Amino acid sequence: MDTGASGKREAAGMHAAGGGAVGNATVGLEISQWKYLSTEAREPQMHAILTVGADGTANGGGAGPVLAQVLAVDCSSSMAYPQEKLRAAHQAAVAALRMLPDGTPFAVVRGTQSAAMVYPQTETMARADARRRAEAEQAVHRLIAGGGTCIGSWLDLSRRLLTEQDAPIGHVLLLTDGKNQHDELMPLSDVLEACAGRFVCDAWGIGDGWDGRELLRITSRLHGEASSVREEAALAGEYEQLMHRLLAKSVPELVISVTPMAGAGVRYLKQVFPAEVELAPDDAGRDDGTQRFVTRAWGDETRRYQLCLSADPTGRPRGEDLQLAVVALEVPGGEGVRLSPPQPCVVHWTDDPALSRHTDVQVVHFEQHQRLGEAVAAATDAHRRGERDLAEHHLGRAVHLAHAIDAAQSLDRLEQLVEIVDAAAGRVRLRPGVAAVDFEHLITASSHSTYGPGSGSADGVDLLGPAAATVRCPACDGKAPAGARFCPLCGHRLQDRP
Structure with a gap:
């Protein structure tokens, strides 16, 4: 099977989503991953980013309030x-x-x-x-x-x-x-x-x-x-x-289902953009091992999710693409909603460390954002204990990570606590008079992630064209998906649609 471009192809109607009470709506799905895994890894795991985009949900509605x-x-x-x-x-x-x-x-x-x-x-x-x-x-x-x-x-x-x-x-x-x-x-x-x-x-x-x-x-x-x-x-x-x-929301729920193949298992699925959200599989598991994750309250918007799969190379062929799992979307009660077809998540077992050491650019982006949140939490704890030098150290690490992922809103929040000497190097000085509540504001800000790069190869080349483009929000200077009606970071209205 030729799935080498899995996670790099343009999903039909990427700015799309569906709704049970809305006609002419579309739900788009795209998977971004680096397919190569080492056969020598102790506990191999495949990480992928799912981009789910919704469009057409605000153009109409059913009877009664939503x-x-x-x-x-x-x-x-x-x-x-x-x-x-x-x-x-x-x-x-x-x-x-x-x-x-x-x-x-x-x-x-x-x-x-x-x-x-x-x-x-x-x-x-x-x-x-x-x-x-x-x-x-x-x-x-x-x-x-x-x-x-x-x-x-x-x-x-x-x-x-x-x-x-x-x-x-x-x-x-x-x-x-x-x-x-x-x-x-x-x-x-x-x-x-x-x-x-x-x-x-x-x-x-x-x-x-x-x-x-x-x-x-x-x-x-x-x-x-x-x-x-x-x-x-x-x-x-x-x-x-x-x-x-x-x-603007009209879709009560949208289900992401993940069906692992033999030798694979679903470790977790979590929302990583625009904010971190826990997702637990519902109780309606199927005999084929499919796990269903319900996401809530959709309008015209784009969200991203991190999928982690366990994998076992034992007895599996080397040097070719193998289907590891299938990801599909469902809008309960959404008759007439156009859904992107199910997408494969693949694995290519290799003995070449030059291939297996790479990671997908989107996965790297959101893992760095997670570390940013951890650095902020560590700085908060250190400040509560009166350890200002340690708090400064962790805030420097947070600045370095925010700079690396172009998290403008997080950098603005961080700059209210520290003077940034060198953002790329993470060199900062804690400002005098910083109060405990300043860290609480920072914690909430760090939960809002940036959209991240478009899908592409490990060097970050964008192969999706307009579907993966971003625009700057004039209110908060953060990045939003091109075509978004509202900024996912601050809620500022970006454009009106007919």
Whole structure:
């Protein structure tokens, strides 16, 4: 079989994706990999990057609302100091409410050491119209701060509310200024297990007392993104950008299935762009070993995933391409959606170290981004222990990696903590007066990856043409896939489509 160009060919309709309620939509799939593996490797693993692109999902829709929205607002005591925090939370929630289309199920939840309904007052969701939006705004402006923080209770109430709705996409927008200090009242780990697969959650940090890794734990498990604001006044605008992206989504889920061949196994599949998201195979495994991974809430967008396969050269021929696995896409209920055909992941067993020592350029990019996040985490821990020199060392490593992968937004965040002397060499000086919250902002920023190189050979040559092109976002200077309607890093509207 001639699959040497596997992962280098142009996927039909790369800026494509599908939707169950949307006609004339397309889902495109492409695999990028370096196929050569050493027969001498102790535990051979094949890594590949899957690019899934969606197009046509925002051009129409089925009957009824697509989105059901819960706004969970932290009202713990710390939100009252300074008063600008609670005022910003009011303004952001109101901005989101005003954007909800008529008929959208919505609710506002007050979060302290427990969760309580703000609007409507009973444990149900209202349908948006002019009167209910105005009533909800008034209820939001009456919110006062007082109490502790148990994020698990906020998510649990959100789950119960969304379970009763028939809108295909459930979403929770969570805002907090503190740590999950009352976790024992409703352990977050248990709640996340109960909520996984039920809705998408985006979480925002405000103020100076929240925990970035805790937000990432929530959003990674619930297929969302973690963000933060340094200036309270910026929150309303950020909520508006997020709502623009949410309202463009019309596909509740898209399934990536991986079928390994004899002698191979699926180790993991994870989302690596635009943000890191955990993916676990569903329970509906098939006799042929196929594992199905459900991804949530799609609009017109492109995402990338890292696939890791185990492989065994025992008894396998050398010097030829062998199919290692087959990757396919499925849009449940998406009749009429055009799907890219299944794509092979191949292996070529070799004794030549000049071939086996190379790695695919996209795999390298996202593994470097993972190391960037690890360096930021290590710097945060060192700073908490008062080890400034060690924190500076890890931040230098983070700068070096961010420079290598052209992560402009991460470099901007890093430069707020360090003076960059030589980015390529990772030489930095920690700025005086750096506070603990500066590291929390950095943690959330490091979870947002850059698009990375187009598919090509190990030297980075782009063989895909326009499908793999990128454009610069004028708002954040990050890279976005050419043809994207919104920047995947900051949500800025890039273009309008007919």
